Structures are given as C-alpha cells and as structure tokens.
Amino acid sequence: MIRFHNVSKTINQVQVIKGLDLQIREGELFVLIGPSGCGKTTTMKMINRLVEPSSGTIEINGEDISKKDPVQLRRNIGYVIQQIALFPHMTIGQNVSIVPKLKNVPSQECERRVDELLDLVGLDPKKFKDRYPSELSGGQQQRVGVIRAMAADPPIILMDEPFSALDPITREQLQDEFVRLQKAIKKTIVFVTHDMDEALKIADRICLMKDGSIVQIDKPAQLLQNPAGEFVIEFIGPKRLQKHLREYNTSQPPGEIGPLQTGTSKSGGVR
C-alpha cells in the first residue's frame, strides 16, 4: 500500500502539489488523471523519488520512503515512460534483463525470465530477444517497455502515459492486453494519463487532479454516476458521460437517465 500524508511540492516558488492525501491499495490499478500541469506526473515520480516532496511523507507498506536508499527503492518499483526509452545499444533481451542484472540475479534465471515475459506479451523470444529496439515497431517497443518494468517482479509499477505516443489502433490493442495482464499479475500499478477513455477502460480507481489538488477519487462507475462538480463533468465530457452512463445503467432504458447532475459529493471543493 502506498500512502501520501499531506505531501506538497514547491518548484520555483510555485506550489505544484498542494497537501496531497492519498492511499493506493495493494493490487489495484490506480489512475492519476487531469489536465496538463495538474501535477499528476510529479505525484507519480515522488513514489520512486525521482522527485522529492518539499513537505509531507510518503509511505510504502508503512515505511517512510525518504529514509530508504533511492537506488534500492527504485529497483523494487517498475517504471514505464511515455517515450518508451528502451536503450538503443542493447538488445531486447538485454533491455528486459537490466533490473534483474542490477539485482544480481544469475544470468540463467534472467534468460528464463526474459523468455517468459516476451511470451506473455506475444513476442516470440527466439525471434525478438537478440534484436535491437530500432528493429521493432512502436507497439512492440512499448510491449517490451512494459515487460522491462516487470522483469524483477516488483510489487509496484509506475506508468507515465505509456500508451499515448502510439497510434489509436495499437493503443487500443495494448490497453486490452494490459487489462488482461493486470488480471493475471495483480500488481499495484500507478498509471498516469490524460485520456479519460483510457482511464475508464483500465482503472480500478481514478484520481482526478487539478492544479495540484485532488478533485475526486472514485471507481470509474462512481465517477460517472456521481461526478463531484462542474470540473469533473467538464473533464469527462458530457457526451462521454452520457455514453458511459448508458453502458453502466443497462437496466435502465436510455431515455430515463435524465439531465446530468453534479451528484451527492457537491462539497468536493471545485472552483
């Protein structure tokens, strides 16, 4: 479990994260979403200490991470970024086995793990293990990016808009695969995105942020049914809200949904 206690971050006298309190449960796919500059990526990067909070504490399983060695901490947290960032001078096999090698896992074990993971995302190990990243398509590269983060079997994986640089069809494919994968591995995943469709599709819980504060944290269905205020409705988009509500309320005929309301949690403090 990851817990944020009153975490703030100030960069150049601008407070980008404002007293964040947050709990991410074990084994859940937690999506951070919000407009650009809302602090979602900063929030995520504080978990593996790529960004240090200015005040407040972050705990993983009850341990304050600021007291841990950042290098050791990061080796136990998978990390996937939008730019994929496979090392171009290493083969796919070498890329995937970086973290296990850093943790001194015997090389035979690494090999086995690489084959297993490549199989998991549908890339034939014999064919792909010795290729270089430039020989793969974007979608294949990001599949490798995802399994690279899983290679050392970390309990937590951080993903920063991993699919947003891909074309729509590949993106859909990878999202579907990813949902399937998460059902099998049940990791704690913190997933940053700005794409509401993506969030609704994959999330166990969604955390909508704005200007460094949390606007609403809820399950996707709850978010759609009880959006906490104008900003949430605006961010989801009325059209999408209608469409998804129809899907969630299949018991009700579409005509009876009635006008959109700001729901019960009006006190959510928006605007």
Added chain:
Amino acid sequence: MNTLMDVLRYMINDWENILTITGEHLYMSLSGVVLAAIAGVPTAVLMTRNQKLAVSVQAVVNMIQTIPNLALLLIVMIFFGLGYTTAIIALICYSLLPIIQNTYTGLQNVDPHLIEAGKGMGMTPMQLLVKVKIPLALPVMMAGFRVATVICIGVATIATFVGAGGLGQLIFRGILSTDDVKILAGSIPAACLAVGVDFLLKWVEKRSGFYLHKVRNE
C-alpha cells in the same frame, strides 16, 4: 614525373630509415592522443556535472588550441628540455580540445528520457555512466579521437625542432638542403599515415554506433 620516380627510388633505398621514423612519428602521435584521452575523458565527465568547471575548461582548451604549433613547442621546451617528452606534451595539449569537446557534447546529448529511465530503474550514477551514457556518446567521442589523431600526426612533423624524431626530420633536412626528393619522401608517408588512421578510426566510429544503422522492419 621525374621527381616522383626519384622519391620512389629514395624511399626504396632508404626504406629502413623511413620505416623507423614513421614508427617514431606514429608513437609520438598515438601517445599524445592516448594520454590526452586518459586526462580528457574524466575531465569531460566532471564537466557534465559542474557547469562552472565546463565553462572554464572549455576556455582553457580553446586558448591552447590558438597557440601556434611552434610557439607551443618552444614554451613546453623551456620546462621539459629537448626530446620526446616535450613533443608528446605539446601533442597532448592539441588533442585535448577535440577529445574534451566531443566527449562533453556526446554525454550532454544523450536523450534525457533514457537517463531518466535508467535512473528510474535503479542504476547508480556510475552504472548510468558506464552502461548508458558512455555507450551512447561513443560515436561522438570516437569522432573526437579521430580528429585528435589526425591533428597530432600533422603537428608531430615539427617535433623534430625540439629534438624528437619522426618524419619531420627528413622533411626539414630536405627543406634545409632544398632537396624536393627528401621533402616528399618525408611528407608522403606522413600524409598516408594521416589518411590511413583517419580511415581506420572512421570505421571504428561507425562500428561503435552500430545500432544507429541497424533498421530491419518486417
């Protein structure tokens, strides 16, 4: 045409001597480059971590580069006397600029996302340098070594003035006695050496960036 035949004849007759001085020439040049690399690469790594150091080191190596060859040789000679030491120190000075500049630029231009990915995966700063930054900067660094080597082979011809050997001996003996044959017999091997080493290092440079040229899409 006649001169060329004479040069060829001279080189055949005196091949042992020419081979020796070519060896000396190469020894001086490579010593200069290797020693400059040993000093320059760590300096460049430190420069990427300290902006102030970067600015001052760049100013110094740029300044050194503007000192005329002969003047620099004589300045060094005042401190180290005649001989190979003086020549090699001067060659180190001339190698520093391309080596430091290219290593620094190469390291600075590594894609920051790759550095972030490495850091995020739990690499220590040293691992990040050895496993990510240096391999990725290698093609640019190699270009620096290549330029430095070619400069050294050129400058080494005047090392004869400070009592070091090399092909310069023959060339300047030729100049003093206005003997075209000797001048050419000295400068042709020097030119071949420069072109040959340049070619060889260009090949190494390309190999070090193998992944840049490898695109095989199906």
